[in-house]
Amino acid sequence: MLIIISVIVYLLVSIILALAGRTKKIGFAKEFFISIFLTPITGIVFLKKSDRKEIITITRYRCNNCRLEYTEYHKYCPACLKEGKKSILIPVKMKSI
Ligand SMILES: [Zn+2]
Known part of the structure; x- marks a missing residue:
């Protein structure tokens, strides 16, 4: 027992x-x-x-037109907007340890 x-x-x-x-x-x-x-x-x-696992989720905004990435949200890609194109940024979530 x-x-x-x-x-x-x-x-x-x-x-x-x-x-x-x-x-x-x-x-x-x-x-x-x-x-x-x-x-x-x-x-x-x-x-x-063992060290602490640190996972940080970062959201970046990628332009599908010029492939530039931004850390802040914009309605349209500022680089493409200068050329007169309205390209919507796509949020991309990334995890880093
Ligand atoms: Zn762009």
Whole structure:
């Protein structure tokens, strides 16, 4: 009985550490396997060593006519507007880590 409880606790701790690993560069799967096979104590060490995952979503506005990209929203592409063309900018979302 005690063994079963120990195994459940072991697995739960590993899952908790793996969930914490999702916000780090180590990630869920890697943290989970380290905790399972190398004990959760090793898992904690790896978790502490791993840097935070930083995901920034940047929206840029691209002109399909001249391929220029803008960081700010414009109704029409300013470069194309100078040439008398009304080219609508398309928002492009980019994720960077
Ligand atoms: Zn343009």
